[in-house]
Amino acid sequence: EDQVTQSPEALRLQEGESSSLNCSYTVSGLRGLFWYRQDPGKGPEFLFTLYSAGEEKEKERLKATLTKKESFLHITAPKPEDSATYLCAVQGNTDKLIFGTGTRLQVFP
């Protein structure tokens, strides 16, 4: 059964304090791993798609990496506006998106 586990459940950072969010997965035939950002009262906003182990993608202070078992979302020198819930999802042979429960990130000035 396809499964996604995200950790930690919640993360509090001081502005400028870099850290990483983890997404561990098991899936039959990975077709893509997706990262989304969700602000309170909003729908998920697409950030990245990773397709194969070793792939990396960057956007501003965010960098996503992928191995055969997990993905990391690295946040470098975060700002308060980076506060949100970050969702990870995988798509395998079933073609359905399987989501994790998310990591709630709070960045304090």
Added chain:
Amino acid sequence: ETGVTQTPRHLVMGMTNKKSLKCEQHLGHNAMYWYKQSAKKPLELMFVYNFKEQTENNSVPSRFSPECPNSSHLFLHLHTLQPEDSALYLCASSQDYPPHQPQHFGDGTRLSIL
């Protein structure tokens, strides 16, 4: 108008009411989805429509009835709901199905069942 728009944003209804949620996408996509998001739980896929045809029904109770009149519009008709149906209902779209491109989400309808 851009992206995926959902109305209403908030809905409170009794267990015996009938209401409908509406989703409209302006992205020219061919596939549309309904998801349920409950606190502390992952997003749950409910229905998938591709070119107006239902391709997935994820064992959703019959009190939820989807309708897709065209590739731009998606409805979720609700009747005789239960308190556990209180959640955020999200609509999404993608260029095609199976999705080879990311799904784009609306901001959801927050549903509360009294």
